[in-house]
Amino acid sequence: AVIGDVAPPTAALGTPYSWLQSYGITNNYDAAELADPDNDGSPTWEEYLAGTDPKNPASTFKITSLVMISGNVELVWHGSTNSGLTTDFIIYRSTDLVNWEEVGRIARSPSGTNIWQSPSVTGVGSVFYRIGIAR
Secondary structure: OOOOOOOOOOOOOOOEEEHHHOOOOOOOHHHHHHOOOOOOOOOOHHHHHHOOOOOOOOOOOOOEEEEOOOOOEEEEEEEOOOOOOOOEEEEEEEEEOOOOOOOOOOOOOOOOOEEEEOOOOOOOOOOOEEEOOOO
């Protein structure tokens, strides 16, 4: 017999059953992982990794502010350590919404408000940003 820690059971994408159960999910864990109960465009598994609450529309995982400050792009989004995870956030940039490049990585803020700044890109048309979670 092996004595020691046993990993908690998880759904197909790694979301712990216990976390899903805390939102009233008691079966169909794999389907629940892919659901988007707050209709913010982020499935439950991504909100678990981001540290947001999939049942609270005020706690969405998306960029909440994109502004220019003194020649720098500043992105602000919500995602905390509430889920117990401490994985970094990744910032991606694209000029065509097809090809995305990683342009930054930051540790998540325990407060839930994450801010990333970078010099703006010049000499191109539109520039798009999105946030991801390091796995």
